[in-house]
Amino acid sequence: MEHEAAFAKAFITSEKRARFIQYLATPKRRQEMLERLGHDLPYLPGFATEIPGTQDFPDELAKLLTAKGAGPACYVIAGGLKADGRVLPLLEALTLVCLHPGGSILSCVPGRLAYYKPESPGAGILLERSAS
Numbered sequence: 001m002e003h004e005a006a007f008a009k010a011f012i013t014s015e016k017r018a019r020f021i022q023y024l025a026t027p028k029r030r031q032e033m034l035e036r037l038g039h040d041l042p043y044l045p046g047f048a049t050e051i052p053g054t055q056d057f058p059d060e061l062a063k064l065l066t067a068k069g070a071g072p073a074c075y076v077i078a079g080g081l082k083a084d085g086r087v088l089p090l091l092e093a094l095t096l097v098c099l100h101p102g103g104s105i106l107s108c109v110p111g112r113l114a115y116y117k118p119e120s121p122g123a124g125i126l127l128e129r130s131a132s
Contacts, residue, residue: 003075006111011127016042024077034079038103038119043127048116051124058094061124065090065115068128070108074115078104 008020020042023033055064065074074093076083080102083093090108097104097117106115116125 003107003110004077007077007105007107007114010111010129011043011047011114013042013044031079034077034084034103036103037077037079037105037116038122041103041105041116041118043116043125047127047129049126049128051115051126053123056098056124058091058098061094061098061115062091064126065094065106065108065113068108068113068126070113075107075110076104077107078102 004024005021008017012020020033023029051061051064055061070090072090073087074090075087076085076093076096078084078097078100081096081100081104083096088096090106093106094115097106097115100117101120103119104117108114112129112131114127116127118125
């Protein structure tokens with residue numbers, strides 16, 4: 001839950017933040033929220049950078065995220081994946097979400113660094129805030 005709440009507080013618009021956190025925390029509503037990830041994530045565009053197509057692959061993303069402070073593991077938020085709600089090795093998680101057609105979020109540093117992959121064929125989005 002630390003990753004989910006920190007992600008929402010850092011990267012989700014204020015008017016959608018409480019609902020995002022509440023829905024993810026409720027098993028019945030979680031699935032509904034996860035289904036929206038692919039096309040309706042209300043992230044703050046000021047903290048988002050689209051990943052160029054040449055870098056939107058697991059190995060390249062792992063290098064990019066590691067260079068920006070990601071550790072060896074990340075937290076997965078993704079509908080349709082058994083990995084949802086789990087911490088996985090970074091490269092393993094990136095491989096899963098890059099192959100997954102649905103939307104997903106990898107929280108690398110709570111409230112500071114995340115990767116958002118919308119539904120395919122959308123480009124991945126780096127979400128990043130500096131430490132305050």
